[in-house]
Amino acid sequence: MSAFTGTGTLIRFALFRDRLRLAIWVVVLAGLTAVSVPTLDEMFSDPAERQARAALMDSPTGIVFGGPGYGLDDYTLGPMLVNEMTMSLLMAMAVMSVLHMVRHTRAEEESGRAELLRAGVLGASAQTAAALITLALAHLLIGGLIAASMVAFDLPVPDSIAYGLGLALAGISFGAIAAVCAQVSEHGRSAAGLAFLVIGLLFMFRVVGDIAEQGGNVWSWLSPFAWLQQARPFDDLRWEPLALYGVCVLVLFVVTYALARRRDVGAGLVAARPGPAGAGRLLRGVFTLHLNQQRGAIVAWAVAVLAFGYAFGSLTTEVAEMLDSAPELAAILGGDADDLVDGFLAVLTTYVVMAASAYGTLSVLRAWSEENAGRAELLLSTAVGRVHWFGSALAVAALATALILVSGGLGLGLGASVALEDAGWTWRTVESSLSQLPAALVFGALAALLLGIAPRLLPLIWLWFGYSLVATMLGGLFEFPEEFMNLSAFEILARPPMEAFETAPFLLYLGAVLLAGALSLSGFRDRDLVTA
Amino acid sequence: MSPRNAIEVSGLDKSFGRFKALDELDLTVRTGEVTGFLGPNGSGKSTTIRVLLGLLRADSGSVRLLGGDPWKEAVTLHRRLAYVPGDVSLWPDLTGGQAIDLLGRLRGGLDARRRREFLERFELDPTKKARTYSKGNRQKVALVAALASTAELLILDEPTSGLDPLMEAVFTDCVREVKEAGRTVLLSSHILSEVEKLCDTVTIIRGGRTVESGTLSDLRHLTRSTVRAEVDADATALKDLAGVHDLTIDGATVTFAVEHDHMGTVLHELTALGVRSLVSNPPSLEELFLRHYGDELTTVDGAGNKGKRS
Numbered sequence: 001m002s003a004f005t006g007t008g009t010l011i012r013f014a015l016f017r018d019r020l021r022l023a024i025w026v027v028v029l030a031g032l033t034a035v036s037v038p039t040l041d042e043m044f045s046d047p048a049e050r051q052a053r054a055a056l057m058d059s060p061t062g063i064v065f066g067g068p069g070y071g072l073d074d075y076t077l078g079p080m081l082v083n084e085m086t087m088s089l090l091m092a093m094a095v096m097s098v099l100h101m102v103r104h105t106r107a108e109e110e111s112g113r114a115e116l117l118r119a120g121v122l123g124a125s126a127q128t129a130a131a132l133i134t135l136a137l138a139h140l141l142i143g144g145l146i147a148a149s150m151v152a153f154d155l156p157v158p159d160s161i162a163y164g165l166g167l168a169l170a171g172i173s174f175g176a177i178a179a180v181c182a183q184v185s186e187h188g189r190s191a192a193g194l195a196f197l198v199i200g201l202l203f204m205f206r207v208v209g210d211i212a213e214q215g216g217n218v219w220s221w222l223s224p225f226a227w228l229q230q231a232r233p234f235d236d237l238r239w240e241p242l243a244l245y246g247v248c249v250l251v252l253f254v255v256t257y258a259l260a261r262r263r264d265v266g267a268g269l270v271a272a273r274p275g276p277a278g279a280g281r282l283l284r285g286v287f288t289l290h291l292n293q294q295r296g297a298i299v300a301w302a303v304a305v306l307a308f309g310y311a312f313g314s315l316t317t318e319v320a321e322m323l324d325s326a327p328e329l330a331a332i333l334g335g336d337a338d339d340l341v342d343g344f345l346a347v348l349t350t351y352v353v354m355a356a357s358a359y360g361t362l363s364v365l366r367a368w369s370e371e372n373a374g375r376a377e378l379l380l381s382t383a384v385g386r387v388h389w390f391g392s393a394l395a396v397a398a399l400a401t402a403l404i405l406v407s408g409g410l411g412l413g414l415g416a417s418v419a420l421e422d423a424g425w426t427w428r429t430v431e432s433s434l435s436q437l438p439a440a441l442v443f444g445a446l447a448a449l450l451l452g453i454a455p456r457l458l459p460l461i462w463l464w465f466g467y468s469l470v471a472t473m474l475g476g477l478f479e480f481p482e483e484f485m486n487l488s489a490f491e492i493l494a495r496p497p498m499e500a501f502e503t504a505p506f507l508l509y510l511g512a513v514l515l516a517g518a519l520s521l522s523g524f525r526d527r528d529l530v531t532a
Numbered sequence: 533m534s535p536r537n538a539i540e541v542s543g544l545d546k547s548f549g550r551f552k553a554l555d556e557l558d559l560t561v562r563t564g565e566v567t568g569f570l571g572p573n574g575s576g577k578s579t580t581i582r583v584l585l586g587l588l589r590a591d592s593g594s595v596r597l598l599g600g601d602p603w604k605e606a607v608t609l610h611r612r613l614a615y616v617p618g619d620v621s622l623w624p625d626l627t628g629g630q631a632i633d634l635l636g637r638l639r640g641g642l643d644a645r646r647r648r649e650f651l652e653r654f655e656l657d658p659t660k661k662a663r664t665y666s667k668g669n670r671q672k673v674a675l676v677a678a679l680a681s682t683a684e685l686l687i688l689d690e691p692t693s694g695l696d697p698l699m700e701a702v703f704t705d706c707v708r709e710v711k712e713a714g715r716t717v718l719l720s721s722h723i724l725s726e727v728e729k730l731c732d733t734v735t736i737i738r739g740g741r742t743v744e745s746g747t748l749s750d751l752r753h754l755t756r757s758t759v760r761a762e763v764d765a766d767a768t769a770l771k772d773l774a775g776v777h778d779l780t781i782d783g784a785t786v787t788f789a790v791e792h793d794h795m796g797t798v799l800h801e802l803t804a805l806g807v808r809s810l811v812s813n814p815p816s817l818e819e820l821f822l823r824h825y826g827d828e829l830t831t832v833d834g835a836g837n838k839g840k841r842s
Contacts, residue, residue: 383610395840
């Protein structure tokens with residue numbers, strides 16, 4: 001078909017361009033899994049420990065980050081791997097898929113490079129096909145290596161293959177979702193944002209379904225996150241659910257193909273309309289300009305976090321019910337039902353804090369892209385001082401972080417209030433999330449500090465951010481030592497409602513954040529502007 | 533009260549790491565004049581302008597802009613100037629009109645009538661989002677914002693590099709009007725005809741150093757005219773005259789370059805040979821430019837010494 005002319009060449013080109021990038025993904029994902037197999041085996045060596053762990057995985061938090069809980073009755077190495085690893089692997093693969101697809105489709109078009117290629121002998125859908133095929137190759141390699149590492153540990157061969165294949169197919173499905181999003185949106189960044197939003201929703205579908213009913217209900221089956229575990233590897237293997245991935249990829253690819261045929265190169269499906277001929281009264285300073293630029297993103301993040309909070313907050317009924325019906329679970333987890341609700345909400349609050357700090361950091365980094373794009377130069381050539389410009393950017397970032405934090409807390413609280421029929425929760429969770437304000441601001445403040453003093457070191461931010469996420473999400477599971485846990489920015493403060501709020505650490509942490517902000521302003525004032 | 537010189541730069545040094553971008557650069561822009569700032573890519577024009585705007589800090593040397601220090605007094609000084617970057621980058625989701633208003637407001641006000649006038653003259657649609665603009669249209673946005681301001685100094689960094697010839701002509705008219713209104717312009721450019729048309733004085737830099745500066749006639753004075761003549765007698769003797777270069781003889785036609793200081797004696801000799809026709813071309817800026825950047829000029833320092841470096 002002429003729409004795919006040149007796909008082969010593009011595949012080789014993409015593999016060449018991304019040889020390092022893809023190699024890192026493959027090595028990290030397959031390597032981490034291969035290392036986890038013996039680690040998990042050693043960590044829970046005696047059967048009693050394994051069953052205690054299984055009980056934990058049957059709790060709501062366990063379901064959110066574990067899965068529907070197949071194989072918990074006999075929690076041997078196979079089921080343990082499936083329950084403990086799947087969600088983290090799928091999330092990482094989703095990130096990899098979205099970045100890869102957008103990078104090779106919409107971002108190429110946006111930069112104008114696609115125009116150069118399309119002027120040659122190249123079909124309209126060749127870029128999408130090449131991106132999806134290279135992605136599939138990488139995922140199949142990851143899945144294959146993971147399956148091999150399981151077989152090497154004497155796990156049943158068919159189940160290992162099913163698991164590896166399922167992971168790869170799920171990864172490819174996320175890529176197909178991103179391919180559709182790249183057709184709809186005109187910009188690489190918004191295409192990736194849209195894809196992450198859709199994938200986030202699909203994750204929630206599975207969580208809601210799995211929590212509502214043991215083994216999941218119809219909501220779960222709507223989500224690619226569910227099908228892999230519905231194949232029940234290492235429990236009672238059935239292959240049919242994996243076929244859903246094939247159907248999903250096929251349908252999405254046909255949709256992408258149809259959309260690509262309907263539009264011009266470079267254009268989105270929604271045509272750009274003329275805008276106002278002059279600036280409104282609001283757009284008169286750099287603060288309002290920063291706000292204007294981020295308006296859409298701030299609202300989207302706040303609403304998404306609010307919805308996330310509400311969906312998870314309303315699960316607290318299930319938490320309470322589960323504990324009522326299984327008092328021994330409460331005993332194993334150490335505490336009564338109220339403690340567990342508090343613990344559940346504290347964990348969710350931490351996720352809200354992570355989301356808010358991610359936005360805050362991205363928002364500060366926008367100042368860096370403005371500087372690199374030369375737009376800061378244009379503004380600073382007017383009667384706008386540097387401290388004014390950069391300070392406004394930081395103020396917008398801080399306000400947006402606080403807003404996202406509060407909306408997440410509000411969502412959690414509303415959900416919990418409805419579920420537990422106690423309106424008091426609304427305020428309590430908002431309070432809990434605000435008690436983490438310094439932790440939410442710290443990455444943005446550090447990004448600002450580096451931007452002001454040593455912008456070349458900016459990527460280091462993501463290193464610490466990534467470490468903090470991993471330590472806080474998985475540190476408990478892998479029993480990180482105390483001093484390693486404390487290196488996570490999210491572990492520094494007490495976590496209400498589970499723990500009591502402490503004023504002194506809060507003020508100290510906040511003071512450090514403000515100091516970093518002040519130092520960043522003086523650094524930015526005194527350094528050369530980075531120019532194109 | 534404006535100082536006599538809007539811009540005074542002397543002995544300016546600026547390094548990025550080990551790379552010396554500016555090396556003892558001198559630049560003077562007299563108030564009320566249009567000064568051309570010429571140099572090839574990477575010669576330090578934009579770096580100089582960014583130092584003038586207080587975006588980069590000078591390593592050493594003295595820099596005065598409108599009588600002030602551009603690094604310390606950036607904000608106050610910027611109220612009095614308008615800048616058009618060489619590569620204009622705008623906010624993709626703002627329209628051109630919004631960007632013009634924003635830049636004007638941040639500079640301290642915009643004349644609505646002039647804004648309308650320049651939008652019309654540059655045929656710019658202000659309702660389009662910046663992401664749909666071509667390079668030339670983005671440049672027009674910055675030009676309209678700068679020209680519609682009441683700033684006393686305009687700093688223009690290769691402002692016509694994306695414009696078509698028609699728009700270049702509009703730009704030329706606009707700069708003439710700006711000059712008539714008594715405003716000062718620093719115009720960095722590659723386009724020599726533009727500089728020749730517009731500028732009162734020219735500064736040429738290369739490798740971060742000023743190699744030549746002065747009025748156009750000052751600079752022409754330093755160079756050679758090309759002379760072509762038909763003569764009756766054998767012209768080989770001209771070769772030995774001081775100030776004559778590149779002599780070629782093709783039958784009766786003789787062509788050579790002559791240094792202006794020696795023009796009198798050469799003409800005298802030529803008359804003696806029996807001149808039937810004579811054409812003499814003054815050097816164009818292109819030739820000036822080539823002298824500084826062309827292969828012929830291995831002795832840049834020699835040329836620089838002849839210039840008005842002080």
